Amino acid sequence: MAAPAAPEGGCLCLVDTIAEDPEVLQGDAQTYYEKLLKKSLPTADVFCIPGGQEVKLEDSCVCFVPLYRNNPTCKLLLLTDPKDKETVLAVYLGRRWWPVEEVVKTADPARDGLLLVQTFAERIVLFVLNYIIFGMLEGSSANDAFFLPHSATECAKMLWRNGEAVAFYSVKMKGSLCDGTTSQCYLLPVLDTIFVRRKCRRGGLGMKMLHDFCQSFLAEDALGISCPISAAMYQVCQKFLQVYPEEQKRLWEVEAPGDWSQRVNIWLKIQMELFPSGKAAVDSHMENTPASKPRQSEVDQMNKGVECFPGAGRGAGDATEKKDDTAAAGTLNPQGPEEEDLEKGAGNTRQHEGLRKRASPGDLVGDKATKQFRTTP
Template sequence: MAAEGGGRAAAGRLYLVDTIAGDPEVLQADAETYYEKLLKKSSTPDVFSIPGGGEVKLEDSCVCFVPLYRNNPTCKLLLLTDPKDKETVLAVYLSQRWWPVEDVVKTADPARDGLVLVQTFGERIVLFVLNCIIFGMLEGSSANDAFFLPHSATECAKILWRNGEAAAFYSVKMKGSLCDGTTSQCYLLPVLDTIFVRRKYRRGGLGMKMLHDFCQSFLAEDALGISCPISAAMYQVCQKFLQAHPEEQKRLWEVEAPGDWSQRVNIWLKIRMESSPSGKAEVGSCMEKTSTSKPRQSDVDQMNKGIDCFSEVGQVARNAMEKKDDAAAAETLNSQGPEEEDLKQGETPKDQVFSPVAERRLCKEVNSRRVLIILNRSSSL
């Protein structure tokens, strides 16, 4: 007996995000019942028809539960992996059927177009698939890529829908929200925390579109943050955006949590210093910060408690975290990764360079140590 793959969804335009309903706990209980059935090892196991051809036997060795949320390891999704490649997730089990990964991120609802705030349980699943499966396993193979843990159950996020499918997303740490579950520190400004554009939608200005939406969503704020470290590709997006929107040059900062003034670096100023011959030699010393992108131990411990899957899949997550650690240690602003090539821009136009007066005004917003350093170099910028 063949389990339904992409055929029914394509023919009837029934996609998970449009149709899923009911209590998430009931849906998970249904998945657990199905998993127990697989453990009995039927002599004639069902098969999953892979969209595009091929079949996979539905056996317990090919499925695993993974946490849907960072802060709630008890809420889990049942995934089907390729028996020949455990890094490849083929489908998600919900509502008594297997949904191919590509169908999970599709919609038949014309109202889902452009940037849409994540609100429903179905949209949370789409966000998880984009973040942890498509980016984390299928498209995040480059050593220069970041590594994102699952979002929390209440994370503020938007999905960018285009042509009936999810093309990108970004998430925000809201001002006043807790930095993590182990301290009482709260974010002192809104921070763009994660952002991702699918490969087939790159070079289309979606990164700029999401950055602009982020800025427009917090017009009353004097300062906005982007979580550090910022990748070289994202710096290219920031440079192009700030050239097109000079009014935002003073508002965007690369920040560490919780984002006080000693943990902020103005992004436009850093770009200008990096492009200056004298500033490039000193940017490391005057802008040096400790990377906070490495998953916190509390997050890792929490994830491990909720993961009920086989050792091969667990090794995939550990390898991804190790690759992120290596990438964070080796990354420089001038590194050339695949995403950066997609977003490469030219040199900063001369008419965008700060005048001495404008530069001094910006420097007043930086802490006193950086003010002295920058003013001493103003003649060379």
């Protein structure tokens, strides 16, 4: 007998249905795992992957991984491919297995556009987008790196479109601790990680999320993007700052905590051509559209309302809730062969240079993984 995958068609979605206490959910997973070890499960012993393939449920194919970077006690139970332990097939929640692609879906029409990550279920979706889909399934094998989940209090937004989460970006808030080993705090809001699913790239999402970031902190005189910034992201910044010249003085490439000695004005670097060149990287990560001003329709769409991060000051005349969505796109510090890859995170990358191996679920459990770090618009 086979364990069914979550039904398709938006009838039942994890993010819409999981409302239990995280400790209860983890307790259920622990009970299931112990029964699996004892081979005493009363239900199915195989899992059906969407498409018809069956995977035998064995203890050698499942593992617990931390949901948060700063809380190793809160864990998720993952099912990995017996033939490739670095490929995650499903997540165990609510006493059932959910295929990875089903975890990021929603049947709630209110989930549309860039929305703050707030609920526990949304944190799970963020984890799947970040650690599993980006870190294992869609990250570039040519630029392997260790990946860690976000912290439990990480400020982030996910972009929902057509019933699924397709992108996210996270922010280090002004005043938040730089890490757990120092008392230093960020001196300005910093765009830290950003990712767009491969199928949704090359449509303007990199510029869209950069605009959303700037609009979320209108009261701030300076905003940061974690260094190092990739050549591809610099192209996105150049296009953005040409369309929104009022932001030219506000955007800085920064190292934590963002003191003036740790900032370089992005527009100045662009004008002086001091940003990374690497034509191949730009060709592979940038949008297909010319690096000039976008169509007016694109500008109008980005000027819709923005949902603010908690504690972020707003200027007068700001719009309210954000419900806009743009076509596809990429990542911040690019490191994959896709154009406009906006794959993942700028931030604290200095301390992790040299760590170029992709993490497996086992690595994460063993605390071998280091900060996520890819970015491509």
